[in-house]
Amino acid sequence: MPYENIILELQGNIALLKFNRPKALNALNSATLDDLIGAVNEISDNDEIRVVIVTGEGNKAFVAGADIAEMQPMNPLQSLRFSQKGHLAISLLEKMNKPVIAAVNGYALGGGFEVALACDIIYASEKARVGFPETTLGILPGFGGTQRTAKLAGLARAKELIFTGKVITSQEAFEMGLVNKVTPDDQLMAEVQNLAAKMLAAGPVGIGLAKACINKSLSLDIDSGLDYEAEAFGLCFGTEDQKEGMKAFLEKRTPTYRGI
Numbered sequence: 544m545p546y547e548n549i550i551l552e553l554q555g556n557i558a559l560l561k562f563n564r565p566k567a568l569n570a571l572n573s574a575t576l577d578d579l580i581g582a583v584n585e586i587s588d589n590d591e592i593r594v595v596i597v598t599g600e601g602n603k604a605f606v607a608g609a610d611i612a613e614m615q616p617m618n619p620l621q622s623l624r625f626s627q628k629g630h631l632a633i634s635l636l637e638k639m640n641k642p643v644i645a646a647v648n649g650y651a652l653g654g655g656f657e658v659a660l661a662c663d664i665i666y667a668s669e670k671a672r673v674g675f676p677e678t679t680l681g682i683l684p685g686f687g688g689t690q691r692t693a694k695l696a697g698l699a700r701a702k703e704l705i706f707t708g709k710v711i712t713s714q715e716a717f718e719m720g721l722v723n724k725v726t727p728d729d730q731l732m733a734e735v736q737n738l739a740a741k742m743l744a745a746g747p748v749g750i751g752l753a754k755a756c757i758n759k760s761l762s763l764d765i766d767s768g769l770d771y772e773a774e775a776f777g778l779c780f781g782t783e784d785q786k787e788g789m790k791a792f793l794e795k796r797t798p799t800y801r802g803i
Contacts, residue, residue: 544585546578550600551585556593557739558586563600568607571654571686573625575610579632587639590802593747594739595639597662598646598732599655605647605671606655609686622685629654629686637661638758640751642742646735647671648728652710657686660695660721663754666735667713668728673721674710694761696721746784747802752776 550561560582562569571579586592599605609629617625636643636658645651645662651673659665659673667673675684675692683689684705693701696719704711716722726734742750752775760768779785783803791798 544581546582548572548575549578549582551582553589553592556591556743557736558589558592558595560586560595560597561600562598562606565599565601565603567610568604568650569599569601569655570607570610571629571658572610572613573628576628576632580628580635583632583635583639586641587635593641593750593802594742595641595643596646596735596739597636597643597658598648598735602649604649604655605645605651606658607650608653608655608676611680626685629657633658633661633686640754641747642750642754644735644738646731647673647713647722648731653677653684653688654686657684657688657691660691661687664738665722666724666726666731666738667716667722668731669713669725670728671713671725672710673713673716674708675705676708676710678705679708692721744797746788746798746800748782748784748800749779749788752778 548562548564550563552559552561562575564570564572564575586595614622614625642664643662645659645665647659647665647667649668649671651659651667651671653675656673656675675688677684677688689701689705692704696704700719713722713725717725724734756768756772756775759771763771784800787800788798
């Protein structure tokens with residue numbers, strides 16, 4: 544279905560999701576969050592889609608943040624609901640049982656960086672800039688930044704980034720473990736497409752269950768996490784993908800996965 548502030552393109556088994564408010568540097572307003580919720584649900588329901596790429600339309604921004612013009616007059620209840628809507632949209636993206644790659648092509652600030660951090664893998668161009676400027680506006684990250692950054696980069700680095708509101712380069716983010724790879728600007732999408740192609744060669748059921756296990760590792764103790772992994776491993780052996788993958792290996796051919 545068409546969306547007002549998001550472009551959703553299907554390229555074979557890949558979904559390309561673009562934030563599309565270039566005049567506002569793709570800033571997240573309530574309407575864009577509604578579009579994101581709808582687009583993620585549409586992708587989740589489409590079994591033909593096996594990899595998702597998230598990026599920003601234009602050449603300046605991935606998502607430059609939440610829409611300050613919309614936020615400025617909000618009262619406490621309105622801002623709470625805005626934060627909750629952001630949490631819902633971004634959590635749906637994070638929990639989707641398909642791999643999600645963020646192609647950060649410019650500014651990813653505040654809510655934009657929070658979207659990227661909810662993706663499974665982040666590739667960023669050399670010109671990209673990321674950070675949490677919220678405290679310079681008298682607020683704090685409200686779409687999950689305080690939680691995901693601390694888990695990925697550690698408490699000290701999360702506090703430094705958030706308390707200062709500083710914007711850092713993609714290379715600095717890479718060195719902190721917040722970005723997987725930094726590429727020349729003109730090679731970003733080619734690198735991301737190459738990564739997506741490698742994922743398409745793997746079994747989608749195994750990827751989906753592995754993603755769930757990895758995400759659960761952040762909230763489970765080690766013994767509970769290992770139990771969860773063992774159950775997921777066992778579930779694989781009731782699928783056609785497992786039968787096809789192992790049969791193809793023994794027959795020395797390329798497997799054809801159906802995601803079932």
